Amino acid sequence: MLTAEDKKLIQQMWGKLGGSEEEIGADALNRMFHSYPPTKTYFPHFDLSPGSDQIRGHGKKVVAALTTAIKNIDNLSQALSELSNLHAYNLRVDPVNFKFLSQCLQVSLATRLGKDYSPDVHSAVDRFMSAVASVLAEKYR
Ligand code: ZNH
Numbered sequence: 001m002l003t004a005e006d007k008k009l010i011q012q013m014w015g016k017l018g019g020s021e022e023e024i025g026a027d028a029l030n031r032m033f034h035s036y037p038p039t040k041t042y043f044p045h046f047d048l049s050p051g052s053d054q055i056r057g058h059g060k061k062v063v064a065a066l067t068t069a070i071k072n073i074d075n076l077s078q079a080l081s082e083l084s085n086l087h088a089y090n091l092r093v094d095p096v097n098f099k100f101l102s103q104c105l106q107v108s109l110a111t112r113l114g115k116d117y118s119p120d121v122h123s124a125v126d127r128f129m130s131a132v133a134s135v136l137a138e139k140y141r
Helices: 004-015 021-035 037-042 053-071 081-091 096-116 119-137
Strands: none
Touching: 004 053, 004 096, 004 119, 021 037, 021 053, 021 096, 037 096, 053 119, 081 119, 096 119
């Protein structure tokens, strides 16, 4: 569960990204494809070379979805309901992969934010990404 303090830390941290969202998203995806190569099988139609237009475009969408989630942090199920349908019924991404993306995103954030990515922020983001992953995985059968 996310505490009130976690929510505050996440919202403040996200506010510090100031325009670098697309870069963060692309960096997280590059790291995921590099460290967990089986994740590439979900994107056979993408040019997966680092920094490709498709990776940048997709990174931007993923980060935008997380921004929406952060704005609706008390109501994640509702805020992410369409995405949850998409991942469960259309894309059928094995939920184990959500953990991989979460870890890669955290490295991207830490690289970007340096000492602002404190242990408290880290653990808050970790819980937040787990909450997002549970919503994205809740419709699987
Ligand atoms: Zn996902 C898509 C988000 C994870 C795979 N995604 C997507 C989108 C979004 C997202 C926003 C777009 C939609 C539209 O367009 O409408 N994701 C997300 C998030 C997460 C995720 C937030 C976490 C956190 N995914 C994931 C993973 C994977 C995936 C892990 C694997 C590995 N997705 C995917 C795919 C797609 C998507 C494949 C589709 C793409 C294209 O474009 O085709």
